[in-house]
Amino acid sequence: DAKTTQPNSMESNEEEPVHLPCNHSTISGTDYIHWYRQLPSQGPEYVIHGLTSNVNNRMASLAIAEDRKSSTLILHRATLRDAAVYYCILRGWLGGANRDDKIIFGKGTRLHILP
């Protein structure tokens, strides 16, 4: 998996939107951008993923830059339960030359939600 860069930590107020940035300047054309999060004392959980177009689901939105060298995970209205470590991960398309399927976690961004 190619490398991503995220801020170590961020703070946000409850009930406000949160924008979590991720830089991936070495992304290849077939890399998907995945986001996972890990709540305290729990296993990671899948949040969202995308390739080129922006994506929305019930948990969050993913905004992908036109050159794909960065992306932003958007929590539209943060709650205290969104306090977690958020991981931005690149996964290669398995139809390409690289069939490495395992997810490699970096340090992620620790999101603090202020009541």
Place this chain on the structure above:
Amino acid sequence: NAGVMQNPRHLVRRRGQEARLRCSPMKGHSHVYWYRQLPEEGLKFMVYLQKENIIDESGMPKERFSAEFPKEGPSILRIQQVVRGDSAAYFCASSRVEGDGYTFGSGTRLTVV
């Protein structure tokens, strides 16, 4: 539809004993992954298995650690002759096919005393 089930949730072992961690993947999932998380550190990949096959064990320590995913039953991560440095949270994840998102279990917290 139960998620990934790991047991036990907490395991205490004395130095030199064996630890066996179990993981039952989600129904219909045939790919299993094990990760280790040391206190205040990130998740480190250990091993990727499919039924009866080890696909990638590049993250497994060379000694004392082994993993299996038999045709029937859960995946087992086995740690022989545990040492204090093995104390960590061990997470298992499963996926239906290659490239799918992972579903993680709640982990087994191993404490070696």
